[in-house]
Amino acid sequence: MESSLELTTSLPGTCLPPPRSRIFKIIVIGDSGVGKTCLTYRFCAGKFPDKTEATIGVDFREKVIEIDGEKIKVQLWDTAGQERFRKSMVQHYYRNVHAVVFVYDVTNAASFRSLPAWIEECRQHSLGQEVPRILVGNKCDLRDAVQVGTDPAQKFADSHSMPLFETSAKNPDDNDHVEAIFMTVAHKLKSQKPLMLSQPLGGEGFMPMRKSEEEEEKGVLACSC
Numbered sequence: 001m002e003s004s005l006e007l008t009t010s011l012p013g014t015c016l017p018p019p020r021s022r023i024f025k026i027i028v029i030g031d032s033g034v035g036k037t038c039l040t041y042r043f044c045a046g047k048f049p050d051k052t053e054a055t056i057g058v059d060f061r062e063k064v065i066e067i068d069g070e071k072i073k074v075q076l077w078d079t080a081g082q083e084r085f086r087k088s089m090v091q092h093y094y095r096n097v098h099a100v101v102f103v104y105d106v107t108n109a110a111s112f113r114s115l116p117a118w119i120e121e122c123r124q125h126s127l128g129q130e131v132p133r134i135l136v137g138n139k140c141d142l143r144d145a146v147q148v149g150t151d152p153a154q155k156f157a158d159s160h161s162m163p164l165f166e167t168s169a170k171n172p173d174d175n176d177h178v179e180a181i182f183m184t185v186a187h188k189l190k191s192q193k194p195l196m197l198s199q200p201l202g203g204e205g206f207m208p209m210r211k212s213e214e215e216e217e218k219g220v221l222a223c224s225c
């Protein structure tokens with residue numbers, strides 16, 4: 001995980017509060033085994049993990065990126081796909097969410113068929129249409145095992161106004177691609193800034209999370225970076 005220490009240190013000899021980076025909270029959801037942990041690890045650590053186990057509750061991964069000279073903390077919430085590992089945590093996932101990444105496994109048609117249920121869960125947690133969403137078909141390296149072609153996936157993405165990315169968390173050639181997926185989300189969020197600034201003070205949206213709020217959310221959950 002990249003450090004953002006320089007962003008939280010006061011300038012010597014001044015009484016100014018430390019400059020604070022904005023945080024974009026992005027949740028990654030989809031069936032168990034589709035590769036959410038591998039994708040988020042790939043983006044934050046730059047490699048495919050040696051081994052993964054089913055996520056319990058949620059794991060956090062963070063990466064500080066720079067867009068147009070501004071440092072932004074991308075906070076990925078890698079959620080559990082298994083119902084029994086997620087139900088007590090669900091309300092935390094959806095608080096102050098800035099964007100959602102839906103993941104399915106191109107070699108597992110059932111994980112594609114589950115997408116409407118994941119979209120419905122977002123709706124039930126009052127995620128508005130203004131929250132950017134993207135669709136990711138993972139495990140494209142397993143070419144001989146593909147069950148979900150690009151055409152139905154693209155149709156589904158279009159019908160829900162989401163961009164579609166087909167990728168592989170595992171294929172070393174797709175490293176830039178995985179990076180591009182999350183950078184696309186971050187660029188989109190950053191470009192919405194003027195809109196968010198027109199919101200009343202104290203509104204949620206894109207202002208930096210208050211420290212206590214961030215810690216309160218994370219306090220109940222483990223951080224695995």
Ligand SMILES: Nc1nc2c(ncn2[C@@H]2O[C@H](COP(=O)(O)OP(=O)(O)OP(=O)(O)O)[C@@H](O)[C@H]2O)c(=O)[nH]1
Binds near residue numbers: 039139142
């Ligand atoms: N071939 C291939 N295998 C992958 C890829 N991404 C993940 N896997 C494998 O798929 C399995 C599940 O990956 P995870 O990242 O743990 O899946 P998850 O979506 O986080 O699962 P839960 O935590 O249970 O929700 C692991 O055995 C990974 O090694 C990929 O791009 N290609």
Ligand SMILES: [Mg+2]
Binds near residue numbers: 036037078079081
């Ligand atoms: Mg996982």
